[in-house]
Amino acid sequence: MGVGRHREFDKSEALREAMAVFWLHGYNATSMTHLTEAMGINKPSLYAAFGNKEKLFIAAIERYASEFASPQLAQLTADGLELRQRVRGFLTSVARLVTNPDLAGGCFIAASTSEMNGDGLPPQAASAVSEINAGSTDTLVAFFRDEQQRGNLGEKASPEALADYLRVLQNGLAVMARDKVSLDRLERLIDQAVLNF
Amino acid sequence: MGVGRHREFDKSEALREAMAVFWLHGYNATSMTHLTEAMGINKPSLYAAFGNKEKLFIAAIERYASEFASPQLAQLTADGLELRQRVRGFLTSVARLVTNPDLAGGCFIAASTSEMNGDGLPPQAASAVSEINAGSTDTLVAFFRDEQQRGNLGEKASPEALADYLRVLQNGLAVMARDKVSLDRLERLIDQAVLNF
């Protein structure tokens, strides 16, 4: 504990609430009043703890990435499954996430990427989103390279193209979820998408 | 020509400019000042001609659908090509649209669908977006049913699942374009996606 009065709210829980609001409404449609009400704190406390709207957004989306997005990748390396089944597991867990009625709906990162045009996002926020996207793609490229080396993928297959293929499906699923397409339909679509593997 | 002073601007060209602004920035990040400046008119003229922000948005996205989205479907019925090549042509023309540097970037409909969460879009605007999406899916379902009847598709194939599969790719391509993924990469990804047909 440092010197001075102690913070009366839990910074991590407040950030979780902010993440949910940004996830649901996006950057521009989220007001500081929305945020302070959801977080249960006043504006000066918010600014003291998180800087400003843009910095709070960046903290929120990075938290989302580590808490919701990254864990999906674990499905790709599940033991004792064929590559196709592991890819299906990955995409299915994405579909479950974006349609989960207990969460905000869709994918926070995909929605922010859609908002990232013109001056839709302030510069540092846009950079943060781009870096997260690039990191996801890099991880998938490395995964497919590894699978290829293990002989689970033809010599002629392109890890880069396969990574982009999974990314396009991931982003597309997020958009479909915003249009209230059911999990069942997403799963049938995934069955189609996975025939390539 | 009716009674009274004549309109000094071209309503159709003004709508085209409004479409470009909404396409680039989305609904919430677009202000009436943005719009009036791009359209070259004053606010009372805008409100007299288009009603309000929401109605202008609806007119803009319906114009987009008829001018940019619907024509893509023509690729699916091109003469003398195998089904796979026609699907590739459809997806490639989507990729060209969403990466066209002379246009706003991404897909207006996909971006609006992403924004369509919580109160991200006012109710009538959200309904308009949903109807456009449903219409696109219906058209694709009808197309695949027809192809199946012609024997270009296995008996066990599901037109509904295939339609959703194309829709997820279409939406995903739009999001990737907002992240500045190059047309070349999108085309390689499409080569992967099209192996199912």
Add this chain to the structure above:
DNA sequence: TTAGTTGTGTACCGATCGGTACATATTGCT
């Protein structure tokens, strides 16, 4: 020529935006 109708431009409305000044309350350190 005149009356009625419609578009244009200015100037403004209340509400909300992101962000902050300031007084007060609570803490650790001396």
Add this chain to the structure above:
DNA sequence: AGCAATATGTACCGATCGGTACACAACTAA
């Protein structure tokens, strides 16, 4: 006890939001 440091709550800042009142200009019909 008293000082320095940090947090909280209220009340406010200028700017911008979507939308409109009003005076005036331009047009058709009679």
